[in-house]
Amino acid sequence: MPDPKVIVALDFANPMHALALADRLDPASCALKVGKELFVIAGPEPVRWMIDRGFNVFLDLKFHDIPNTVAQACAAATRLGVWMLNVHAAGGRAMLAAAREAVTNAAAEQGRAPPLLIAVTVLTSLADVDLRETGVAGTATQQALDLARLAASCGLDGAVCSAVEASVLRAARGPDFKLVTPGIRPTGTSRDDQARITTPEAAVANGADYLVIGRAITQASDPLAALAGINASLGTPR
Numbered sequence: 001m002p003d004p005k006v007i008v009a010l011d012f013a014n015p016m017h018a019l020a021l022a023d024r025l026d027p028a029s030c031a032l033k034v035g036k037e038l039f040v041i042a043g044p045e046p047v048r049w050m051i052d053r054g055f056n057v058f059l060d061l062k063f064h065d066i067p068n069t070v071a072q073a074c075a076a077a078t079r080l081g082v083w084m085l086n087v088h089a090a091g092g093r094a095m096l097a098a099a100r101e102a103v104t105n106a107a108a109e110q111g112r113a114p115p116l117l118i119a120v121t122v123l124t125s126l127a128d129v130d131l132r133e134t135g136v137a138g139t140a141t142q143q144a145l146d147l148a149r150l151a152a153s154c155g156l157d158g159a160v161c162s163a164v165e166a167s168v169l170r171a172a173r174g175p176d177f178k179l180v181t182p183g184i185r186p187t188g189t190s191r192d193d194q195a196r197i198t199t200p201e202a203a204v205a206n207g208a209d210y211l212v213i214g215r216a217i218t219q220a221s222d223p224l225a226a227l228a229g230i231n232a233s234l235g236t237p238r
Helices: 015-024 036-042 045-052 067-080 093-110 128-133 140-153 163-173 200-205 223-233
Strands: 006-009 031-035 057-063 084-088 116-120 158-160 178-181 210-213
Touching: 006 223, 015 036, 015 045, 015 223, 031 036, 031 045, 036 045, 036 057, 045 057, 045 067, 057 067, 057 210, 067 084, 067 093, 084 093, 093 116, 093 140, 116 140, 116 178, 128 140, 140 158, 140 163, 163 178, 163 200, 200 210, 200 223
Parallel strands: 006 031, 006 210, 031 057, 057 084, 084 116, 116 158, 158 178, 178 210
Antiparallel strands: none
8 A cells, every 4th residue: 555645635615625625646655634614514435435445444523521432432433444533642641542443353353454543642732821821831742741641541542732742743753643733834835824834844844744734725726736745855756
């Protein structure tokens, strides 16, 4: 299976627009992310369509609930055949452990390797001042580090973090802990609603394994050229 670094975020209100773009993309050049908007509108069928066409699909629903509810949702996502799914690390140890067990068991029932299970640390739209309003006294970097440590101790495969924190998490968690970084903005593109952003090249230099990139590709005048340019800048010029 290909293992591209770029994950294209298909955050479209119209599922046909998402599928039309996906139909032009190459599974060797990118993975695809399906988030809340597309999943609520269209359900699991677009995910199945993408998987059938050979794409690695990251189901980005950020489960955060009581342990049993999250476990059942994670098991269902695993049975869907996704490559990666996520939960909020802030859900706590019992929830993270239940998610880990559910994913492992559901994959075993299907006779396949489990998908990557990763934990959201601090949303890239939040700055230190935003965290203080939610009762978090530390910095975004410290909070991300603490939550990544918790996720690792529960057997999760990695974390979602800002690329700004990636170097700290990489140093703390070692080479096998996957780091998935949204908030990626190629030079010259808008920061939109993100607070902690960096370029694709800087994100990889900081230790990111996978880069989630949405509007810089999907809203470009030529999405395929935008993706090719990013891959070229990372030394993967497909």
